Structures are given as C-alpha cells and as structure tokens.
Amino acid sequence: MSWTERELEVAARSDELEVSSRRSDGSLRPAVTIWVVRAGDDVVIRSASGPGNGWFRRAVTSGVGRVSVGGVTRDVAFELVDDGGAHVAWHAAVDAAYHAKYDRYGARIVGSVVGPTAATATLRVHPRG
Secondary structure (H helix, E strand, C coil): CCCCHHHHHHHHHCCEEEEEEECCCCCECCCEEEECEEECCEEEEECCCCCCCHHHHHHHHHCEEEEEECCEEEEEEEEECCCCHHHHHHHHHHHHHHHHHHHHHCHHHHHHHCCHHHHCCEEEEEECC
C-alpha cells in the first residue's frame, strides 16, 4: 500500500507527527510528537536522540503502529533504513528535506536529525490496510 499524494502533501507541510507503536497485545502505546518529512514518495521520521530513544526502539521492535499528521491518521509499518550502501543518496535527500523544513529552528536543533548519526535512527513509514 502507498501513501496518496494528498497524504504525502499533508506530511510535507505539517511540522509534527504523532507516532504510536503497537504493544505485543495489539494495543497502542501513548503517542509521541516528532518531526516528519517527505522524501520523494516516502514519509520519514527520525529520532533526535538516536536509536536508543524509547519510542524509536519500541517502533523498531513492534514494526507496526499508527501515525497522525495534519488530520490524517493511518495504521503503519515502520522500516528501519540502514545508513550505508544503496541508501546513502536517500539519506542525503532526507537530510535535505529536514534542512528545508526545519532550518528556521537553528543549526543545533536541526543537527539532531541530520547527518550520519541521525541516519542510524531513521524509519520509513509505510501505510497499512
């Protein structure tokens, strides 16, 4: 399943997304508010605190959850995208999307979600159902 163009545009123009991972019993964990970018046809989220951040670890472990952004709510799958090989150019595009959208907050803040360290804490978000 793919994002619609409208959903991609909503993610592109919205500053924040609510992300919840699913517990093993299927219930949703409390939502966490994070930044979101569109990179091509992908909706992408990164942990500003790296891969050890609780919400990020739980999303990777469960692999599924729900996101809400700009009035759009979707059940999703989370795909961990490694930071090497064929993904180097993709991560550069994600970095550029974060810079274009959030540089107004300053280099220190944007620096937490761009670059090689941030690439290790990157999830591609896929709609389900």
